[in-house]
Amino acid sequence: MRVATSTIYSLGVSGLQKHLADQAKLQNQLSTGRRILTPADDPIASARALSVTQAQSKNEQYITNTDSADSALRMTESTLQQVTTLIQNVQQLAINAGNPTLTANEKSILETELQGRYQELLGLVNGTDGEGTYLFSGFRGDTKPFTETSFGNVTYNGDQGQRKVQISDSRAIPVSEAGSQVFQQIKNGNKTFATGANVANTGSGIISVGEVLDPTKWANAANVQDFRVEFYSIPDPADPTGDPIINYDIIDDRATLPDGSANPNYNFSMVDGYDYNGGARPVTPGVNPFPRTYTSGGDIEFRQLPGETTPLIAGWDFGVKASIEGTPKTGDTFSLDASTNRDVFTVLADLSTALKSYKTDGTGTGQATFQNQLNNVISNLSNSLDNVLTTQASIGSRMNETESVRSTNEDINLQYSQTLTKLQDLDWAQAISDFAQNQTLLEAARTSFSKVQGLSLFQYI
Structure with a gap:
């Protein structure tokens, strides 16, 4: 088999280049990790x-x-x-x-x-x-x-x-x-309704924030959620110099319904249905004309109480109450309205x-x-x-x-x-081992190439 000198050189250079490329890659891997x-x-x-x-x-x-x-x-x-x-x-x-x-x-x-x-x-x-x-x-x-x-x-x-x-x-x-x-x-107010007092009041009545007893009843479709509590005071016939007799009424105070129509019950008593649009209640000497008796600090309940036989809405109960302390005078009013922002x-x-x-x-x-x-x-x-x-x-x-x-x-x-x-x-152990091995191969390739390149007949001429 004849092997040309150029072939030997080509194979040697190719081998050296491959090992050099492998060595460069391994060195790059080691330097970058x-x-x-x-x-x-x-x-x-x-x-x-x-x-x-x-x-x-x-x-x-x-x-x-x-x-x-x-x-x-x-x-x-x-x-x-x-x-x-x-x-x-x-x-x-x-x-x-x-x-x-x-x-x-x-x-x-x-x-x-x-x-x-x-x-x-x-x-x-x-x-x-x-x-x-x-x-x-x-x-x-x-x-x-x-x-x-x-x-x-x-x-x-x-x-x-x-x-x-x-x-x-x-x-x-x-x-x-x-x-x-x-x-x-x-x-x-109490986030369900708000109470208030008329600034024109002349008595010493102070209203509480109020209490919700039943939210479902307060949300009743029949509830206009807008009322005024009005007071009437007369001297006690049995003790004219003592505490007066004070009564109150709960009155529907919303003139316009949510749909914009007029409220047919506006200014009517919730307790006995009296229509205040027709004027004040008739007064009989010695008798308080308002339907409910007031007690300072007592509950004012927004419902039909026992003995009230002709309410505006039969069996009405809106699930809330408030209290007033002090001595309201005739004409004093307090409000109870649905909470607003x-x-x-x-x-x-x-x-x-x-x-x-x-x-x-x-x-x-x-x-x-x-x-x-x-x-x-x-x-x-x-x-x-x-x-x-x-x-x-x-x-x-x-x-x-x-x-x-x-x-x-x-x-x-x-x-x-x-x-x-x-x-x-990088697998460092493997890479270092490969680097050392390839370095050995590279050195062997260099040595062998240097010896092979001397195998020429021309040196014997």
Whole structure:
């Protein structure tokens, strides 16, 4: 067999180049710590590693988003905590104002403090996250949520949405609040109905917030949810100088029904059906014309009582009651209406009005009027606080969720890293062994090539 010199050279160079290429690859693997340097090294593992890397990148973004969401939620929660403290301070102020020993001037001093609390509240509800994004404007983070037209008259400029941050494939968590829901959509009274006293009352009657005995009965279709309790007082014929005989009536006080039609029972007595549209009840000397007897502190029940034989609605029972303490006079009226939405700014304005308008006349009338106003304010402050605390609890729940999701995402990230390690990372023992072996082969190839290239007949000429 004839072997040309060129063939020997070609085979030697080819072998050297192969070993050099293998050595370079092994050296590159050792320097990078990776088994796969190009997709050609392991197409299946390379494709799988690319998929895992993309999933890991997305998961790392979720972790970043979670941190951002948690920061925004903590800022909102901190602001609401300050609002909570402020409302509690105003509650304390209102309770202090109820002290009957305080003079009108001292109540005016409390009103000055209230003005400061009001301005502080406006600053809090217009708070930002530190980057200029408003916390309580819904979707509209660049819009100042509340603007004041006058004391107690505040307009909401945001919307009803919530900005959300994607923290996982299946969860976008809200990081903002609609300020109208937190600070304006607050039910007054006991959240089912609200009681009130006519400011023109001349007696010393003070009405309670009231109690719901049966929500289903209150929701009865026959219930207009708008009543007035009117009083009539006469001297006791048996003791003219003693306590008067005071009776009352419960009257349907809604003129227009929800559908816009006139209420046919408007101004009718619920107790015995008397029509006040035709004028006042006939008066008989020594006899109180109103149907129910009043006892200070006793329950005023909005239902048919035993012995009432001709009510406006047979067997009526609207499932609520209230009580009035003091001595109402003839013509004094108190209201009981379905709860409506109030806002915390108006509640503070109501307290301001009560403090500024307080007057004493030595009869207790001024104190009764003030106390009725104060009772409504205290009740509404409590409802405002409940609304804020409910929102705060919701934010706390979301903060717990972000913490849980972050922990889950970090665990997933670790799993991705472990998967990539199995797919890409180098087996160091094997690689070092291959490197040493290939180096030996390379040295042998070099040595053999140097000897083979000397096998020429020309050197013997």
